[in-house]
Amino acid sequence: MAPPDNRPAKKQQFDLINRGVKRPTPLGTATFIGMRLADIPWQYHLLHNGAAERAVSAVGLSTLAVATTTASTTGIALLDQLDLPLPRLLLLAMAAGSTAKQIFWLTYLSAEEFPASAAVPVAVFNTAFNSLNAVLIAGAATSSLAGGGPRLSLLLGDSLAVSDLPLSVLAGALMYAAGITIETLSEYQRMRFKQAAQNQGKVCKVGLWRWARHINYFGYALWRGGYAMVGCGWLGGLLVGLGMGWDLSTRATGILDEYCRKRYGEQWAQFKMEVPCRIVPGLY
Template sequence: MANPKPPPKKRFDLVNRGEKKPTPSGTLTFIGLRALDLPLQHALLAPSGLGAALLSRVGLAAALPAAGTHLLQTGLPLVDALGHPTAALLLAMAAGSCVKQVYWLTALSAESFPPGAAVAVSALNTAWNGLNTFLFLALATTSLRSRPLVSLPLPAFLRRSIAGGNAAATVVTLPLSTVVGTLMYVAGIALEAASERQRKAFKDAPENAGKVCKVGVWRWARHVNYLGYALWRGGYTMAATGWVGGLLMTAWQVYDLSTRAGGVLDEYCAGRYKEQWFQYKREVPYKIIPGIY
């Protein structure tokens, strides 16, 4: 008689899905580690700072001028110390992702999030941010060499700030890829946050207990929040490195999230919602990208 087929191995997941309980230790660990990423990125981005020193140690040429060349005059010492508008933009992206993820954990997520998961997720985000920073700082991969360039009018409150020594400057010139990457970042952060807020509002309604969320953007794709993440991660890299790096990062994130994270969620939802989930998959056939995939 043939041996019974062993049950499929459960996929690895950092989040304890279905375990609805607060984990203050994990939450505090995550907040602290994500906040620590910001001074690290600032130290790496500063001219003649930690990033330039590390590039020199491995024999790579730096893209930014040495300390003492001031292109930023905002009156904010921490920002002006970065010297270049794109460096300040990358630091703002690191800060925005930190705020969004802390907001998700403290206001939108109900699952337990132990310290081990907090350390792993924080380390991954710091690694991605650090990679973007190093690619921007290195002359061979920086977005500063991306073309074409576009000139954008500065808001009135910045017209004496990003002047490059010219107090009358009213425009800033940046690679088009940096502008597109910034728009991708903003759209991705907004989509990810909005989708998660919609799902929480749906789940919080007593009449929706035990139901699959099918409202709002969740009619577009079954894991539409992952599309938001892929967009902002890809946009971040595009702002740092240019067209090729940004498109490769976006494609990689879509592939990874659809196969790895999406597989984890499919397994969990199939077990929890059963026929409801299979009906949802028939109604919304797209995993991440509406109308495409």
């Protein structure tokens, strides 16, 4: 008889998705779509109606001067009607873009179970994250628009209106665009790979997945950091990006590594040798 195994059981990592359980969840899907769509007008309310300034004042902090919140003129009637300064317009666009991306993921890219018990906390987290950035951009001490540093002058629209922007806002917008593209494209490539009959039961090694085993997580951390950088500057963007990367590299990849090891066996071990980088291509 083999001696008893006295090793402590491996701690189960927290995960909202039931890996490998593939079935429709109409209630969870409807709940998530409704909550994510409701976030867009809420973010506009915060960014346009002075709610962000009131939140900053409520905790005893100073808000930005009026000159920094003057609406920009882009020359695009639909955008100009929103009556938002360019940095705030970018935050609203990011909120809408992440909503569209996540709904696309749930309804088209993912086949795994996503019940209401998962939909609600994920949607709440997104709204809380977006709202925090909408509030931080209004604070004199927290906004990406406050303080010194490199700034850019952009010519916008037919009227050639000038918008003076900190470099961090442009960098954050580019990070967001790159990150959400990487995340969406990689997940689309994986879906198409899995749909092919000859690839059933195989590890996806095509496209962006040749660069890192969890390349979609790299895109996710990148766009989250970019979003925060537009809201609260270099430091905020760096902290959020690194924080998201740390969580993904310690918790999320651990869950997926264990799941893929059990599902793919030697294939997964071979994939890890062929693609040594976990999240960041060429670095980690």
